Every structure is written in C-alpha cells, then in structure tokens.
Amino acid sequence: MFPPLRLLLLVLFLGSGLWLPLASLAQQARRTPATLPGVCVVRLKAPASARGIASTDLLQSSPLQKALQQLGATQPRQKYPKALLPRAGQARGVDLRQIYQVRYPAGVPFEKVRQQLLQTGAFEYVEPLYQRQPLYQPNDPFADSTRASNTARQYYLKNIRAYRAWDFSKGDSTIVIGISDTGMRFTHQDLKGKEKRNYADPIDGIDNDNDGYIDNFRGWDLADNDNDATADKLPGYGHGTLVAGVATANSDNGRGIAGVGFNCKYLPLKVYPSTPTGYFAGFESIVYAADHGCQVLNLSWGDVGGRSQYEQDIITYAAVNRNMVIVAAAGNTNADLDFYPASYDHVISVAGSDVNDRKGKNISFSHFVDLTAPSEAILTTSFDHDSAYSSGVWGSSFAAPMVAAAAGLVRLRFPEYNVEQVAAQLRQTTDSLYTITSNTIYRHKLGTGRLNIARALALTDRREARVVREDYLPARSYFQPGDTVRLTVQVQSLLNPIHGLTVSLTSLSPYLTVRNPTFPVPSLTTLALASNTENPFELIVSPETPMATTAVLRYHFVGDNGYQDDQYVKIVLNPGYVTLTAGDLDLSLTSQGNIGYEATNPSLGEGVTYRSNLPMLSIGGLVVATSSRRVSDRLPNAQGKIDTDFTSLSAVQLLKAPRRGTEEAAGLFADTLQNTRPITRAGVRVRQHAYAWAEPTERRNFIVLEYRLTNITPDTLKPLHAGLYMDWDLLPNPAGNEAAWDEERRLGYVTERKNPKHYAGVALLRGGAPSFYAADNAAPADSAVRIYNGFSDAEKFRMLSTGTRNRAAGQTATGADVSYMLGAKIPQLAPGDSVMVAFAVLAAGTLDSLLTASTTAQTWYDGIALPVRPAQTAQWQLYPNPTSGLLYVLVPAGFAAERVIVLDGVGRTVRQQSWSAHQTSATLQLQGLKPGVYIVQLQGKEAVLTRKVLVTHP
CATH class of the missing domain: 3.40.50.200 (Peptidase S8/S53 domain)
Structure with missing residues (x-):
C-alpha cells in the first residue's frame, strides 16, 4: 500500500498462499505462512556512526557469542553487504547492512532462538523467514462464463x-x-x-x-x-x-x-x-x-x-x-x-x-x-x-x-x-x-x-495530498479501552500544488471516537510538508472495545478546484494482552492463557522482565488436564505447532479502579469442547485475575495470578490438574540454567548455574496438592520429557500429575536449558462448580530475596486478599487470641495437617513446627516476638488454612 505510513497493524487473518483452493476465513485465521526451518533474520540495534554502518562490536560481544554457541547456531552472516545506505537527510530510509542471517539446528524451537538472541541486547528484532506463495490459478478456459467471448483476445488492453x-x-x-x-x-x-x-x-x-x-x-x-x-x-x-x-x-x-x-x-x-x-x-x-x-x-x-x-x-x-x-x-x-x-x-x-x-x-x-x-x-x-x-x-x-x-x-x-x-x-x-x-x-x-x-x-494537472507520517502519544503500537490518544500527522502534496486544503479525520469503528477532527492545511507546493503539531487530532477508545479490534480511520482531503480524496489507516485496539508494570517485575498476560507472549504470535506481548532488564521467559502459560488425552493449553505441541485450545470470551484488560493492587487485570477464556469424539480438551472456563504492586517495597518483585476454573462439562472432572508451564531463560547463559523446588514454600525456581545474577520462579499459593516437574529441554531422545522434539499432551500431563518427584533439572557442571511445570491437583470438580488456583510469579537478585518474596506473596494472599472460608475455619481454633506467649492450635476434623507456620507482617517465617499424622492439637510458643499482628498457617496436603493472631506485651 502506498504512500508510506507507519501502520499499526495487528495480524487478524493468518493464512497460507491463496493459490490453493479457496478456504474459509476462519480456516485462514488458524494458519500462519510457512517458515524456513533453522533460519532467522536479525537486525542490529546500534549504528557505529551517523552514517548508520552497523557496529561489528555487537557481533563479537560475549553474550552473543555465548548464545550462538548454546544454540548451536552459526555466526551471523551479513545478508545485504552491498546495500545502499540512506541518503543524507533521508529520514525514512533503512540500512540493510544491519540485517544478518543466522542458521541454527532445525530441531530447536524458533521461540527459544528468538528469546536467547534478543537477550543478548544486540538485536532490534529476530524473525523467521516466511515462505510466500505464488498467486496462481490453473489454465481452465471454461471455468468462467465470460471467457468464451474473449478467448484468444487481449480485451484488457482496451479496458486500460x-x-x-x-x-x-x-x-x-x-x-x-x-x-x-x-x-x-x-x-x-x-x-x-x-x-x-x-x-x-x-x-x-x-x-x-x-x-x-x-x-x-x-x-x-x-x-x-x-x-x-x-x-x-x-x-x-x-x-x-x-x-x-x-x-x-x-x-x-x-x-x-x-x-x-x-x-x-x-x-x-x-x-x-x-x-x-x-x-x-x-x-x-x-x-x-x-x-x-x-x-x-x-x-x-x-x-x-x-x-x-x-x-x-x-x-x-x-x-x-x-x-x-x-x-x-x-x-x-x-x-x-x-x-x-x-x-x-x-x-x-x-x-x-x-x-x-x-x-x-x-x-x-x-x-x-x-x-x-x-x-x-x-x-x-x-x-x-x-x-x-x-x-x-x-x-x-x-x-x-x-x-x-x-x-x-x-x-x-x-x-x-x-x-x-x-x-x-x-x-x-x-x-x-x-x-x-x-x-x-x-x-x-x-x-x-x-x-x-x-x-x-x-494528464499533468493532477493533485494528491497524503499523510506520510503519523505520531501517536502515547507512542504505542496498540491502545487499550478508555485510552485517549493524541495523533500528529505530516501531510505532503505529491503532484501539483494544493491550496485551501482541509484534512478531516473520521473513525469507521464504533469503538473509536475522534475529537478535534479537522486540520486546515496551509498551501502546499509540490512535495511540501505540513503538520498539525500545534493542534493534534484526539482519539478516544471506548471502554467497551472487544479484544483484537482493528479500527479504520479515514483522512478526507478537500482542496481547491474540486479536489477530494481519501486515505485510510488501521490502528489496533485492545490487542488481547496487557502488561502489568507496577513494581520491579513486569509481566504480559494474554487473553487466552499465555504469559509473556501470545504463543501463536510472539509480537503480541512484552515478555517477563525484572527491573526493566532483558526478557527472562521464552514461553509460558496455563495448562489444564484431566488425563493424558484431555489437555488444554496454548503451548507448542508434538508437531512443533501451537495448540490453540483456549479461546478468549472476554479480553484481558487493566482494571480502571483496582482494589487490592496498584495494577490489576482480569479476563475470561475457555476451552470449549469439540462436537467430535474423542474429546481432547479438559472442559473448563477460566476467569483470570492478576495483581501487581508499586508499594510496599516487599511486594514489588512478585505478581499474583489467580485462575478460577469452572467445569463446563456435564460430568465430574476427577481429578483435575491445573498448572503453569514456564520456560525460563536466565542470563548470562540461558543454556546453563538450573531448576529447583522449595517444598516449604511450594516454589519452583530457576537461575543460571555458574554465575547466578537473577532468580525467577513461581509459587503455588492456592489450589490443592502441588506438583512440580523440572525438565531439561534438550534431554536425550528417550527421556520421559524432551521439549526439543515436540511437547506432547502426554508429556504435559506427566509434568502436571506426577507430584514433586522430579524436583531438579540442569544440575550438572554446566547447567542446561530448563523449563518446569508447577501445578495443583483438584480431587474433583462437579459440573458447574468452580475452584480457585493461584500462583505468584517472582523474580529477585538473590535466592534469599526470592524466598522472602514467595513467603510475602503467600502471606498477602492468605491473610489479606482472600477471606477465610467459613466451612474450613469453623472447625479449627487458635486461642487465646490475643496472646502474650502460648498459642493453642486445634486441627479441624479430617484435615491432614503437615506443619504449622507463623509469619510476620512482611512474610518472614518466625516460628514453625511439624505435625504428625494423628495429631489433633499443638502448642506454639510466641513469647519473644514483637507485639503486632502475625499470620498462622496450617499447611496440609490438599489445602492451607490461615488465621491472624495478635501478639501483645507479656
């Protein structure tokens, strides 16, 4: 399309070549163009000089060389070494000398390659090479009734x-x-x-x-x-x-x-x-x-x-x-x-x-x-x-x-x-x-x-004005419901001079309103430019905007001597993901169950980052399963494609009036059951809710993710497993990471084995008996789980359902490329019933800080965010409350307790003791603690019960 515009496009239809027999748009939307296996293109970030020649220092940097070695990739090869540089003052040109090609083993997932190369800080983008198709139709002279009268005749020469x-x-x-x-x-x-x-x-x-x-x-x-x-x-x-x-x-x-x-x-x-x-x-x-x-x-x-x-x-x-x-x-x-x-x-x-x-x-x-x-x-x-x-x-x-x-x-x-x-x-x-x-x-x-x-x-008397540049404030590639956006444009006269020109902006979408819609343009000579910098257009996005709405804006030009013309541009509204940025941890959450990026289109999402650093998560998302044959997710599958079991029902959005966090987001998605047999999806509707904090300091490095699962099948799901799969890639060596499990905090985490600079993890806050399975992504081919040769439903279910026996990965001298699944086992879920599963995604500079953040997240979630359920708490007792020393704990009937823990106001464990199989009560000594409110947790195999206790002076 012409002339050049900085179009803000979201891919709404993903299709293969149209020379094939005509397919429905719904089918096209589920496809992406084929890519060349084992090859990607990258563009270097920084020019070495004002002339724009790419710096070779970036190509020789230690992080990039390590990443290439870990991936088994070739050195970047300059793709267009003889390309012409942009002319002086040519602001819209591009320097193709900054584009390189990288080859890597075809079995390595592109998502992994993209993540590790971006982490080096050397590249602006890492993309596959799409294999576009010829737009061809076979020679069939009788396929169209108009053809008989025009056979062997170039009618089109007359038409044009x-x-x-x-x-x-x-x-x-x-x-x-x-x-x-x-x-x-x-x-x-x-x-x-x-x-x-x-x-x-x-x-x-x-x-x-x-x-x-x-x-x-x-x-x-x-x-x-x-x-x-x-x-x-x-x-x-x-x-x-x-x-x-x-x-x-x-x-x-x-x-x-x-x-x-x-x-x-x-x-x-x-x-x-x-x-x-x-x-x-x-x-x-x-x-x-x-x-x-x-x-x-x-x-x-x-x-x-x-x-x-x-x-x-x-x-x-x-x-x-x-x-x-x-x-x-x-x-x-x-x-x-x-x-x-x-x-x-x-x-x-x-x-x-x-x-x-x-x-x-x-x-x-x-x-x-x-x-x-x-x-x-x-x-x-x-x-x-x-x-x-x-x-x-x-x-x-x-x-x-x-x-x-x-x-x-x-x-x-x-x-x-x-x-x-x-x-x-x-x-x-x-x-x-x-x-x-x-x-x-x-x-x-x-x-x-x-x-x-x-x-x-x-004709030599033609006129045409076009918008040749657009600048949006805020400067984003998409806009959220409720946003107000300022739009500054540059208008250029391309042919003959234009006088008396007015540019009017209108929206063709009911979800986008234009204020201040008119720009009176000064007279323009040929190729002259004018801008509405002093009085920009204003765009207002409706709070009711559905997910992945592409709004069309029309510029209508009216000038002297009857000149009129139109030009169109698209902008993306409510793209299907939000990014929580309140504290030190930033996290994108999609409308269909992914974390970091939308798995079918990694350009949708900003990843997971800690203190505005490079992305840490290659791919992540919710997995729900009832058996190895009924697994729902949006993750890679055994064929190296992406499963698309979850579908958005209500797009995730940042809440305008958050109640429990500095930022909150919520959305609804489901894995609607197929009409065919066998059924391969779990059969749940999922309401997700996320919380992030700017203050207090102790909450800045975790984000809480809640998933309320509702059984939408006519049968009891028995049992139901739900968990988060997380493929972390932590610097300085993403292929040298290790994964470990902290039983006490129900926390799975990853760090770089030889030179740990950061820790990242997920803690199970609520939902049932935990399961944790750490995997080496490049494990031998006969391993129970090997991600590099495809991620089958059987492997996903194995990681979700085998308890916490597989607690570590990458614990060799050099570490490995690791991932893990942290989940919860819900014994049964009746038709129409709901259950809550909650996690905290965490990051920190040290292991101690990560453990403290995990405890703080559990304390906040149990003691503040969620009320205690009466059915569970009516049968267990803490007394006396307040107390100046001794505290008696009585266990509820049928509750299989394992330990009791006392936490202070910032989530640190200050007292704990184990609980034997047949024990029904215990005595805690709280003497010596500073006066104040503490949290008592009674932890069991299937649940955690929580109560507050006030400690006073003796």
Missing part, C-alpha cells in the same frame, strides 16, 4: 486504454521491470530478447562487475543462487512466464500478444527453488532488483497474515533508498483482508476486475487497495512451448503486471517523479468503478478505480 497510451509513449529499453516469480521461458517467441542483459558480466565464470554474482548476464535465480532463471517443471512453474507476458511481451513483432509495457525490458528473478537446498527468496529478489537498475518491480505472490518488520525493511530500502516502484497483487480471496507484501508501506496494491469492470471473482478487496486492473480471462504467454499462449488465467497475479508496466511508462514520461509521485499519478488518473451497481458495496475498497494508462501519461 493501452492503445491510446502508446500514442504518448511506448516505453524503451532503459525502463526495466523486475519480474520476481517462478522463472521464465527465455525462448518464447514473445519474450525472447526482452530480458534485460547485463553486458558488464558476460558468462565467463568471473564476477566481472564485482556485484557478488558470477555471470548474472540475464537475471538471477535467487532461490538456488545460480545464474539460470529458467523455470523448472515444478508445481506452478509457468506462473512467471504468464506474468512476464502481460507486462513485457514483444509488441509489433507480428506474433502473439502485445505486452502492456511495449518496449520496456524485464529482469527475470527466480524466487522459487528447484533444488533441495534452495528456498523461497522473494525478499532477496527485491534487494537484487533495487540494486540492479529496476525502475519497477512486480510481485505476484504473497500470503494472508505474517506481517514482518524484516520484510517491511526490505521494501522500505527498495522504495526509499533506491527509488524503485513496487507493485503487488492484493490477493485472490473474496474478502476484506490484509495481504502481504501488498499491504506493506511503499507498495502499490492492485485488485482485479472482470471484462466488464466489475470486481473480479474471488478477488480480495480492502481500504488499502490503491487501484484495480483486469484479472479475468487474461491472454498471455505460456510456458508450454515457444509459441504457446494461455487465454484462461485469472487472478490479481495478472492485474499487478499491467500496473507495473503502466508504472514503467509513467517513469519514462515523468522522469522527475519519485516512487510516491508515480503511485499518485496512477491513482489520480483511474476510471471510477463505483458507478457500476455490483461494485457499490465495495466503495473505497477497490482503490481509486480501474487503471487508465492513457490518462496517466496525458
């Missing part, structure tokens, strides 16, 4: 006014259109000789032009890293030849068809592999095209979902640093959705129309489409033989190269135009589609209209 356009310009060989696709049939009679040849590097086995590519005489195979961009006979292999023919087929040669670009050349860039070692290289091809003289690049491939900052960086480099126009297909799903790369900033997004200018069958639409071009019954060159043509292809794959060719003609006609101006000229010269009855329901979602190349080349 190409014949009239060629009176103004037929292009020439200096305009090169990159075709990033499946490869070409170079010998086709309508493509032969149209490829751009690199005479500076003839085929002689030498890199004559010193560009890093040997013999790249006619393009490059980026996927297999060789100089042969010929398509191989693999699935979809003919796609590139079809696309190239639309854009640049030979014209006036007395054969076949005429390419829209007429005399323009094309650069073949093969991005799909034909060898086992190859991989999708679409974004590498963008850099190659930008660095090798392409004025325009066509991308007829992509996916729903999987937004990537790395991919956006590549596009920003090509468009801003290198001034290359990028055109992309908007997708082939009959739905309003975001599609990548078409939905990135600096991309012209192209939808498709039929023979009669109606929205194309199964073509995507959205507010972020720039314009439309014909996409049905397209006659073009075919791969089958040297004189083969196909007349039955359809899809936005073939609309995009028409616009790419048009952009090439515009670049030649207006050589002074930058990429933003080329896009503006194409948008402002289209023919409206919205007068056609069937298109009215898609108003503003098919761009400005259908491509008209003749107008694009002939």
